[in-house]
Amino acid sequence: MRAVHAIVGILGAGLLAGPLCGWGAGERTMNVQVQKAELRASPSPLGAIVGSAGYGDTVHVLEEKGAWVNVVLSEGTATGWMHQSALTRQRIRLRAGEQEAEVRASSGEQALAGKGFNKDVEEAFKAKNRNANYAWVDQMVEFRVSPEQMRAFLQQGRLQGGQGGTP
Amino acid sequence: MRRRGRAVMVAGTAVLLAGCQTAGLLTQGAAGLGVATGKLTPQQAEALTKTAEATGRALEKFTPEQEYYLGRAVVATVLTQYRPLEDRRLNEYVNLVGQTLAAFSDKPETFGGYHFLVLDTDEVNAIAAPGGLILVSRGLLECCPDEEALAAVLAHEIAHVQLEHGMKAIESSRWKSAGMTAALEAGKTLAGKELAEVLSTFEDCIQDITSRILNAGYARKQEYAADRAAVEILRRAGYDPRGLRTMLEEMAQRVKAADVRGFGKTHPHPSERLTELEPLLRLLPDEVVGRTERTARFRKQMVRR
Numbered sequence: 251m252r253a254v255h256a257i258v259g260i261l262g263a264g265l266l267a268g269p270l271c272g273w274g275a276g277e278r279t280m281n282v283q284v285q286k287a288e289l290r291a292s293p294s295p296l297g298a299i300v301g302s303a304g305y306g307d308t309v310h311v312l313e314e315k316g317a318w319v320n321v322v323l324s325e326g327t328a329t330g331w332m333h334q335s336a337l338t339r340q341r342i343r344l345r346a347g348e349q350e351a352e353v354r355a356s357s358g359e360q361a362l363a364g365k366g367f368n369k370d371v372e373e374a375f376k377a378k379n380r381n382a383n384y385a386w387v388d389q390m391v392e393f394r395v396s397p398e399q400m401r402a403f404l405q406q407g408r409l410q411g412g413q414g415g416t417p
Numbered sequence: 418m419r420r421r422g423r424a425v426m427v428a429g430t431a432v433l434l435a436g437c438q439t440a441g442l443l444t445q446g447a448a449g450l451g452v453a454t455g456k457l458t459p460q461q462a463e464a465l466t467k468t469a470e471a472t473g474r475a476l477e478k479f480t481p482e483q484e485y486y487l488g489r490a491v492v493a494t495v496l497t498q499y500r501p502l503e504d505r506r507l508n509e510y511v512n513l514v515g516q517t518l519a520a521f522s523d524k525p526e527t528f529g530g531y532h533f534l535v536l537d538t539d540e541v542n543a544i545a546a547p548g549g550l551i552l553v554s555r556g557l558l559e560c561c562p563d564e565e566a567l568a569a570v571l572a573h574e575i576a577h578v579q580l581e582h583g584m585k586a587i588e589s590s591r592w593k594s595a596g597m598t599a600a601l602e603a604g605k606t607l608a609g610k611e612l613a614e615v616l617s618t619f620e621d622c623i624q625d626i627t628s629r630i631l632n633a634g635y636a637r638k639q640e641y642a643a644d645r646a647a648v649e650i651l652r653r654a655g656y657d658p659r660g661l662r663t664m665l666e667e668m669a670q671r672v673k674a675a676d677v678r679g680f681g682k683t684h685p686h687p688s689e690r691l692t693e694l695e696p697l698l699r700l701l702p703d704e705v706v707g708r709t710e711r712t713a714r715f716r717k718q719m720v721r722r
Contacts, residue, residue, distance in 0.1 A: 283480065283481050283482075283528070284481055284526045284527060284528045284529075284530075285528055285529055285530075287526060295520035295521055295525060296520075305482070305528075317523065332526075333525050333526050335523070335524045335525060335526040335527070336526035366480070366483050366597075366615065367482075367483040367486040367487060367615070367619050367622075368482065368483075368486060369486075370607055370612065371486065371607070371612070371615055371616055371619050372486050372489065372490065374612055374613075374616045375490055375616060375619060375620065376493075378616070378620075379493075379494075381497050382490065382493035382494055382496075382497060383492075383493050383496035383497055384489070384493045386492075386493075386496050386501050386534070387489050387492050387493050387496070387550070389501075390492070390501075390532050390533075390534040390550065391529060391530070391532045391550075393508055393509060393512040393532050393533065393534070394512075394516075394530070394532075395512055395513055395516040395517065399513065400513070400516065400517050400520065403513045403514075403517055404517065404654075404655070406710065406714065407564070407655075407707055407710055407711040407714065408655070408706050408707025408710050408711070409517070409654055409655035409656065409707060409711075410654075410655035410706070
C-alpha cells in the first residue's frame, strides 16, 4: 500500500505540473459509480481487461488521458485504465450493512449513497403496479456482449473500432 | 399511462429517432471530426470538449444508481403497452451492434450497462430510457436497409442516454417534494410514510420521463444534439455516419405519408434534421471500409426472420 502511495505521489506531482491537468487530475482517489467497472490495459474500449472494480470501490488516480483515467485499485492489486464515466469524485456511501462504514464527505463534497431510488423503492413500485413488466426488464439486461464477442463482431464487420478511442 | 394513437406514435418516432444539452456534446462531435479531417489539432479539440463539458454539466443530484432504477421502471411501464419480440438471435444481433457502439460513446459506463430489446410492433419507434435500456421496434428495423442505418438509429438512442435527455424530462418541482427530501437523506432503510413519499416521487419522475419519450418528444435542440453525438459515436466505431442520413431520408418519406397532426409545430421534421446535420456529414472522409461485409450480415439477420 505504501508503495502504491509513493507511485501516486510521484506521478501525481508530474501531472499537476502538466499543462493539461483537468478533470480529476491531482485528485488522489475516485470512486466507482457503476455496478462493475472494467480495468483495461490501455485507454481504449478495446483494451484488454486486466481487472474490475465494483460499486463504491475507491481507486487511486495515477494519470488521465482524454476520457480515460489510469488507476490503481485500492487494494493495490491491479493497475489499468477506467473510463471516466465509471468514476466520480464524490464518495459513495453504501447502505447500512452492505459494506464498509460511512465516510463523511469533507470540503463540500457531497456524499452519494445507496439511498433514494433503490431496490426497496423498486419493490414498492412493483407491488403497487402489478402490470409493470419487470420480467422482461430482467430478461433484457441478460443480453450481454462479452469482450471476445465484441472483438469478433468488429473484425467480421471490418469496423475500425478505436479510430477515436485508441491511444 | 394513456394510450396513444398511431399518428402520435409516428410523430414521436421521428423525434426519438432524431435526439440537449446545448453547447456540450454538440461540440464534441464537431471536435472529433475536426481532428479526423485535420481541421483541428488534438489539443484544440480537447480544449473545445472540456469547455463543452463544463458548460453542459449534467444533473448532479441523481446518481447513476438512481438513474438505473428510474430506467428500469420506465421500461417496465412501456412494456405494458408493447410486446417484446421473442427472437433471441435478432435481439442478440441488435445488442451486438448497440453495445459495441455504446463502448465508443462518451458514456460507455452506466450503472447497469446498455441493453437493447426489439419490440414486436409495426410501429416505427425507438425509445431510450435513462441508464441505457433501449427499445427499438420491429417496424423501425424493417425500415433499415443495412447495418449502417441500424447503427445510426441505435447511436442516436445511445446519444439520448449519454446526454441524459430522459432525466432532463423530470420536472424541477419533483426536487421540492417530501419524497425527494426523504430520498436524499442519509442512507437508512425507508419504511412507512417515508417510503410512500419516495415511491410517490419515483412514480412522478417515471410519469415525466415516459410521457416525454412516448408523447411529447424531446426538444428540437435535443434531437439535433443527439444526431451530432450519434455521428461521433458512429465515426469512432468505424461505421459510416451517413447511415443517419439514410435513416432520416427514409423517415422523411414516412412522415409525409402519415397523419402527423401538430408534429411540424413542435418537432423537427426529418428534413430539418438533415439540414442541421449536413455540414457535419460533409467533414467526413469519403471512404469507409467494410460496408459490404456489414450489409451482408445485416441481410442475413433480416432475411432469416
